[in-house]
Amino acid sequence: MFDRVIWDKLNEECGVFGIYNHKDAAPLTYLGLHSLQHRGQESAGMCVSDGEKWYKHRGMGLVNEAFNGVDLNTFTGHLSIGHTRYTTAGSSKIENAQPLFFRYKQGAFAVAHNGNLVNASVLREELEAQGSIFQTTSDTEVIAHLIARSQNKDLPNAVRDALQVIKGAYALLVMNEKQLVIALDPNGLRPLSLGKLGDSYVVASETCAFTITGAEYWREVQPGELIVIDENGVQSSTFAETPNRSICTFEYIYFARPDSDIDGINVHMARKRLGKKLAQEAPIDADVVIGVPDSSTSAAIGFAEETGIPYEIGLIKNRYVGRTFIQPTQELRERAVHMKLSAVRKVVEGKRIVMIDDSIVRGTTSGRIIRMLREAGAAQVHVRISSPPVMNPCFYGIDTSTRDELIGANKTVEEIREFIGADSLQFLSVDGMVDAIGREDQGEYKGHCLACFNGQYPTEIEFKEALPCEKC
Structure with missing residues (x-):
């Protein structure tokens, strides 16, 4: 591919966007994905719900290409999540485009994920041994199988169960017909922010998505935080002990859009x-x-x-x-x-x-x-x-x-x-x-992940084999 072979740059894998309680959820998600286009240009998609029905679309290419010919006015829902994805050669296919959508014993849910699990190959092998059948090469599907296999019947607690098992970087959005669940890994390796738009709530990988949708910045999602947004409002809890934050330094150096703010910077x-x-x-x-x-x-x-x-x-x-x-x-x-x-x-x-x-x-x-x-x-x-x-x-x-x-x-x-x-x-x-x-975090490196510079990784690496993840 042109950028992979010729353009000597690191590549971010994706961006996520979600909105709860807005009559124009689908059009606003489309705008939000446009603002996150720099985080992924291989595919884009969204899942929308009106509380009963699902409206779904995924496509290859840039956001405008992926949604070419799609009438978003027919996506009449108030709850939506969307995703833009970057891949390397060999994994750019519609099966891996997100959000991923699943039906299971408790109903249905969709999931969008920015990051990479360092124990995905180990978990995948264990799940396959237990009878799971995978349809993609994305580590996001590992998260979905863990959610579906949980003994908890409600989605937030099923997500919490999955979070106890996965390791690595993840800014995660999961939705069913009535709830939006948000989680950030305990190290906070990826950025994720919350905004408000009137009585609606917005979540995005970068704050530049708030500007285009008219939302106002509210706060950062904290490392190890699990947020549930539904008819009862916003409930926040922690699902893991959180060490000092280790946000990817390249978000500041290269990945994020210049008009975005990350942790107030x-x-x-x-x-x-x-x-x-x-x-x-x-x-x-x-x-x-x-x-x-x-x-x-x-x-x-x-x-x-x-x-x-x-x-x-x-x-x-x-x-x-x-x-x-x-x-x-x-x-x-x-x-x-x-x-x-x-x-x-x-x-x-x-x-x-x-x-x-x-x-x-x-x-x-x-x-x-x-x-x-x-x-x-x-x-x-x-x-x-x-x-x-x-x-x-x-x-x-x-x-x-x-x-x-x-x-x-x-x-x-x-x-x-x-x-x-x-x-x-x-x-x-x-x-x-x-x-x-200029971060003000405590610790020697002030809340940065510097692994690509100094080799000090903030998590254990548990790849089954020394192979790159097919997602990134």
């Missing part, structure tokens, strides 16, 4: 501070600062403000490149980066350029961008990265499954510089990154 302002801290740690004499669009723009502005070097738009992103473009020859693969980005020659020609990027994962695209800038006449290209080197795979829903994929795990900074062809290269330190983001 605006993502754009956090990225600007990352750029300022990077300028303090890795100054350079240059003529122009540019950012690799779009996620590095904020950090580039911060770097420029701190150094006094002018910020310019030196790279233009083509927003209309299809994600599934297949490169038939090596020559076209080498040129494909130009489909995604173009250099502004009049900005970079003859200039000493500081190129700000948020991360280097595999290194291939960084090298191609640097060659593009040199072809446009750049005299020097100095690269500054607003995060530390990615040294370890993520097992919580990001598409790095082995250290072999990560250039930071296999080369020194100088070797990476030579590989990408930069005149200089420096990364932000772990301490500088944590300080710049």
Whole structure:
């Protein structure tokens, strides 16, 4: 796939959105999914209920493609959950699109999940040995089977039973005809926020979904919290002991939209501070600062403000490149980066350029961008990265499954510089990154998961085999 092969970035797997007690639940869910499109572009779907009937749709592609031809005005329900999904090659199929819907002895329910279970393969094998039949390769179906097998007849307690067994990262939405159940893993690895829209309640992976739907931010879902919203209002309880929060640091660095707030911290302002801290740690004499669009723009502005070097738009992103473009020859693969980005020659020609990027994962695209800038006449290209080197795979829903994929795990900074062809290269330190983001949590790392940088995973990893999850 185009982005997987050519675009050297980490990929978030999905976003979730839910709403309770609104007559336009389906159209609002559609809008919410649009605002979460950056979290998943492979498929989208929603389940809606009016208290008795179910209305369901899942489709492949972007949100507008997945719902092309669907008349949401016929989805006449007040309760809805929706999902946008990212996958890697081999798992992009309609069976894995969410929300997943099930009928069982107690009735029916739907489930949408952002994250990744680190014991999914072990649980799946145990469930299959007990007679469960799986229809997807998604670890979300493991959660559904655990819910269905619970001895508790009411949905919230069945969900609670499932949460006692699963491990890993999950922002989870489960609904039946009359209840919306919300849960966040005990480490709080993924973001999840609550909002209010009049007498309605909204839940979303990011607060940017509240803006488009007209909802007002209420609060964060807390790690280890189980929330039930129904005709009795909002009931909150905890289902597990919660250690210090370990939210994925890349939510601030790259994944989340700049206009979202996570735990009260605006993502754009956090990225600007990352750029300022990077300028303090890795100054350079240059003529122009540019950012690799779009996620590095904020950090580039911060770097420029701190150094006094002018910020310019030196790279233009083509927003209309299809994600599934297949490169038939090596020559076209080498040129494909130009489909995604173009250099502004009049900005970079003859200039000493500081190129700000948020991360280097595999290194291939960084090298191609640097060659593009040199072809446009750049005299020097100095690269500054607003995060530390990615040294370890993520097992919580990001598409790095082995250290072999990560250039930071296999080369020194100088070797990476030579590989990408930069005149200089420096990364932000772990301490500088944590300080710049500005979380106030207690503990050494202030509520961050830093496993991809330092190898300290916040949970045990219980894969049956050393294989990447087929969901991520």
